[in-house]
Amino acid sequence: MTYVLNRLLSVILTLFLITLVTFAVTNILPGDVAMMIMGTQSNPEALEGLRESLGLNDPLLMQYGHWVWGMFTGEWGNSLIFKKPIAELLLQKAVASGIIVVMSMVIALALAVPLGVWAAVHRDKWQDTVSSSASLLGVSLPDFFWGIVMILVFARWLGWFPSSGFVEPSEDPLGTLQRAFLPSLALGLGLMAHLTRMTRSTMTGILSQEFIRVARAKGLAERTVIWRYALANAIGPVITIAGLQIGYLFGSIIVMESLFGYTGMGWLTYQALLNRDLPLIQSTVFVIAAVVMVTNLLVDLLYVVIDPRIRLG
Amino acid sequence: MKDIVSVDHLRVEFATDGGTVVGVQDVSFTIAPGETLCVVGESGSGKSVTSLSLMRLVEFGGGTITQGALNFTRADGSTLDVAAASAQVMGQVRGNEIGMIFQEPMTALNPVFTIERQLTDGLMLHKGLSQSEATERALDLLKSVRIPEPEQRLKQYPHELSGGMRQRVVIAMAMACEPKLLIADEPTTALDVTIQAEILALINRLKRENGMAVLFITHDMAVVAQMADRVVVMYQGRIVETGPVAQIFENPREDYTKALLAAVPKLGEMKGKAAPERMRLIGDEAARAAQAPRKPRTAKVLLEVKNLTTRFPVKGGILRRTMAQVHAVEDVSFTINVGETLALVGESGCGKSSCGRSILRLIEPTSGEILINGNDIRALNRPDLRRARADMQMVFQDPFASLNPYRRLRAQVAEPLQNFNLASGADLEARVLDLFDRVRLPRDFMNRFPHELSGGQRQRVAIARALALNPKLIVADEAVSALDVSVQAQVLNLMMELQEDLGLSYLFISHDMAVVERVAHQVGVMYLGRIVEIGPRAAIFDNPSHPYTRSLLSAVPIADPATRRFEGDMNFKPISSPIFPLGHQPAKSQYTQVAPGHFVLQG
Amino acid sequence: MKRRDFLRNSTAVLGGGFMGLSLPSALWAQETPVSGGTLIWGHSETTQNLDMHQTGTASSGRVLQNIHSSIVTVDKDLNVIPGLCESFEVAPDGLSYTFKLRPNVKFHNGAVMTSADVKYSFERCKDPATGAVNFEVFNNVAAIETPDDLTVVIKMSAVNAPFLSRLSENGAGVIMPVDSGPTQGTNPMGAGPFKFVSYEVGTVVKMARHDEYWEGPAFLDAVEAREITEPTTRLTGLRTGELHMINDIPLDRVGELQGDATLQVKTWFPLNFDFINMNHTFEPFQNPKVRVAFDMIIDKEALMQGALWGQGATTPSPSFPTSAAYNKDLKQRAQDIEGAKAMLAEAGYPEGSLNIVFKATTNYPYHIETAQILVEWFKMAGVNLTIEQLTWADWLSQCWVDKDYQMTMMNFFSLWESDFLYYSVWNSEGAFNYRAIKDPVIDELTAKARVTVDDAERAKIYQAVQKQIWDESHDIILWFRNGTIGAQPAVMGLDTVVHPNGSNLNFHKVWLKA
């Protein structure tokens, strides 16, 4: 329990640092939302009026204090471009992104674990080379490349999945999953490469341990030894590494969601950045950072459940 | 009656990047029912490869049986050539007709499964038991290996058990299907001496009760003497000598066996000798010649440790505050005279290493005084401490980890000299050469990297490095524990020779009573952070007065098949935890003097 | 009546002669429109703020113009014509405007439009607290009077000749029901052909037919504007049949789609005009010879073919092509690299001595392509041009506001009204004079035009302005860019969809063939 509280405290401290950095970074960015709203229609006079009405002329420290206090009290303010309460926007988009983050993680793990185990069992043989070359190819081309390939193959040529868009799960749950599948697959493939490598090296370490030899000496079938005895030990580290990829995933969804017109957190972040919607940038970045940290926390806690050794220590 | 096992001209090869390496060749032996065969040898002798071949587990390590037969008499009386058996047949044999236990109890159990699951899966597989029947049988097994509270253990995970208990579980697993042959591969090497005694006694009892044969693999001649009916001595993948245990120990035929036996310190063989003595190693004429002249011992005190206490904080809670303390070293006092050796002996976790490190302030002591030549080490600031450390050097246990793999040995030995600007250029080169000579290493080793040396050679380099600053005191922390017995003897002799030549003092930290008896002038026995008994070596070994010292000595295997110690069940008091809540004030160490200089902890 | 309106509108649009349709236009003319169906439109941009007053982006306007109706609008030549008013009248002194409203115009909430709604809408737009982007349109408005339910009189404190034209633009002239302001951002409401149904940020805007629309109900039951910003994805959606139509076909794909018999492609111009800007505070560009030489380096037709894949038409003037102000006498300078070299040398910049940074925004990928082609020609002329890519926000901040650039290019969608165009872009006092152009001739001419009442006279003045811009080569005017739409064959009435301003899309007359 103290372990949990401890981790929580460090998460809170980091979150505070994140608010500071976010605020600083977003304020360094030139241009503001007033300029973005008016576009080429902007002239000094009009800009000034708009700025005033958007509250962009307050002193920085006041804006920061206002923002942090708002985050605490649940007053997240309104998005300047979308004219909607940020909290409402984020909640809706977080669900959308949650779906593809989880789905891509499931796809990645479902592919990476067997592939990694296979490579570890046949270490330094051709199977290993095939597995590592496949994962290298995965990381050699950017996510969006795979995204476009998915659209062309599965939407345009095969017509199995819709090419883009997002529907609310409450409206059409199947439709939501259909639309989430292609971006998840593209993200999952990129993620898989990394996880395969990690599974392989973790499994390699575990397979050289004494208890594996003991299991074999008991007469257990090789299948049982690898898929029960060894994998039960590998799953903890692999999940931890997978959890650490959440941060990477939240970076990748920015491009991927925009590509698929799948409007989740990544898309929202990109829109906020492009439109210099400072309150929205600050909140999305903060929420993404918080989600990343909390996921890592949860993964750590999950590890405690999976691995009995951690419980006492 | 038919032999259980008959190995005939076994040859195992390993494919490596550098080509094919022969693991063992021309190995032949038999094991009769109910017999214990010990295979003994130093590292690289091929003893483990032999045992793994019998289980056909050697394949998983990249080995291939390229020649020979491994005939095993199955339960139905038929003979199976293990070398040619199918994977399916091997699955029936392994764990069912042949049980196996391994060296590392800490890693031999799957950390994420309960004891119950690990005990029952073999039973369900081989004996077709239901889950509940298997659990019942598992409970019986735990009882038969004398694990306390067996019902509770079934639900526990391996990490919740001590090392000794884990090894009992591993034995229970191996015994689950009542095999006709038990292969024990260094089953006690990683264990403390009292636990080793318990496990050896347990194996003996189980063997008697079940009438099974045992193939016992070990490097320890003392254990061989205690366990074996017959002995196979192996060296570099071949069998050197085979024979009944008495014959091997009393009348060895082969030079290698003789040399091996000569290198084993036997507990009690120093009885009546006043000073430490180098071992008489076969082929080490230098040691023999240098035996005679001795420097007269002076009673000048070099190191005085008074009430040394070292505690480590156990941090916890939200604010990472110290919640409890490990009382690693608790109110320890002793002195070491110039040119003498004080051995600190005890089992793992007793605080002997922490004590050694505290003296060098590699870890910071909590309280107490450390005076070297009257100079208070604890009062020094960092620069002064750095200078003071020139007088005290350390040799570590693991010869593989104590040298930087990325630096040439010349640089590593020269480093202390450069640190204090004691030498440079040609002078430095000369000093380093001299040090290599001193530790009897060829001069051309200077340009080598650590991995190019054997364990014993590396330990010599570590000693040379420690000697570079002409220290007065060397703390040798399990300095010979990781070495093969013949190498251990050589290094011990070297250390004793250096002591004689240079008047060095040693704080010799060890768990091995037989080695301690060889090298020490004074012995301190540590238990739970305290010295429970301290005095001249003879006093401790001849008249052990503290109960702990006595049990420790009774547990040591003696390299003499005539004195067998581990027949009945042995049960020693388990060591309790040295962790105490914050603010716990332990009592002062009070000693009773039982003889001049021989003190025993009260209470 | 409806049928007649329909025909009139379509002829009007066709009359412009700027429309191109890949299907023979006779085909649709023979069909009888049917009601029903939901049109799924793949919209190229994201709708942001639903409040018509507050939203400044063309993207939001494109959707919201279907929900709102404006008091006045424009015909194909951008002449102001009545919208929600039956007629309007400007006092001779230009200080008073009288609007006669159409009777029985119904808002989406069922209320009938009155002069109070007009007064409310204009005052809301004028109020700085509203944050309307066009609030300065009402700068000179002194009072809004409503003598009766169908009459609105606007009193000006000073003459503002472009007032009516500005009212016809996005936002400023729309009429909202009284007191609907606070909910306009979440539930926009007006008197347009479609009612707002729902909006999911970044995903879709749904609209349904307004049965009591003053020009008659639309054919479509509903319109779904799905927002798909990625061009390839949008194109795929059209090809797979998920979308009925898309706007903004990537220029390089227009040819490919036109060759596809299963799809309709519609292009029109002008969507906007593009020009290359030279910063007049940058020393070399203070010399007109350098500017003219730069103009001579560029082969505009080749550049248009290269960057727009032929989807446009070159022009020496930025005026709306069919407007009276357009100076038809001007011709773009032909490419003459040797002549440009000589002129540059004459100006004191021999070969290799000019190093220019060209800032282009990634917001318009064809600007980047343009810049890349320019680099090659400038290299031939001995000028070293390097490109710096900027995001839209950075471009606005660096080039538009801070004037921190040497060379750049930009396009304008909606500056078709001559005063708005020439005064704000080229007058030294102009709000959009981000090149810092100070030309006394232009200053004088543009000021004079403001007080010139006679339309023909004014047009002449603006033609003179265009000549001056060309003579001095203040900017290099490049082309009008085409607008594009791609659609399934079932989508009918595509020719009515484009608003005369070239940017807005109106679905009133669009229908789906069963």
Added chain:
Amino acid sequence: MKRFLTTKGLIGIVLLLIIAAVAIIGPMVIPPDAATAMDMTARRAPPSMRHLFGTDQLGRDMMFRVILGARTSLEIAVSAVVMSIALGLPLGLISGYFGGFVDNVLMRLVDTLLAFPALLLALTISAVLGPNIQNTIIAIGVAFTPYLARIIRGEALRVAQMPYVEAARASGTTDGMIMIRHVLPNILPAVIVQGTISLAFAILAEAGLSFLGLGTQPPAASWGLMIQASRDQLDIAPWTAVVPGLAVALTVLGLNMFGDVLRDILDPRSK
């Protein structure tokens, strides 16, 4: 003696040698204009004898672009990785070696940076410094630093607990010298392996940055920019993605294969 030049390693070295040769010799034999020369009559031409690797949307020869782009891409990737190592190494080394408070503070900082979308970081850097190659290198270098610092810290922590470090301390070696003589050489292999992997990511990161206009500025060629530009024409001109993609893939493959060899070469144990 271990044979460290395995077939795999040999392939890796050959691949890298070819790529390096192309990157170095290419610009010497091919005129610099070849990468930007446009042929408007052959836009998006598929591979043919005239244009072996086809052309892009402006009719530029993909073969010349991919060859001349090699140098830019590798220059950016190598500099960015070197920079992230230069920043991350001291950070991780100090954090891992000293532990305690210093470690806590530094790792909290690293955690904070890791939680940030790299895009925001890159955008800020590009906005503040302007888009050019140096700033691209800075953006990638800074974004990679926390990852490297993390890995280096872990390694330093492990090495700092080795007996030879304790032995060095016992023989009077100062902390600074211990870090240089003992910790650094022992963590270097891990750093180098991580570095080779990071190189691959850096090449791709440049593609991501050109999404925002940062990175190589057109019309100059770089693999990242080329892949980015292929985005809208993947279906009609797949070679525009395949050619630079293959170049990246081969480089990554070569680097990975070579990484293992390099580790062996550096390790005295394998000699």
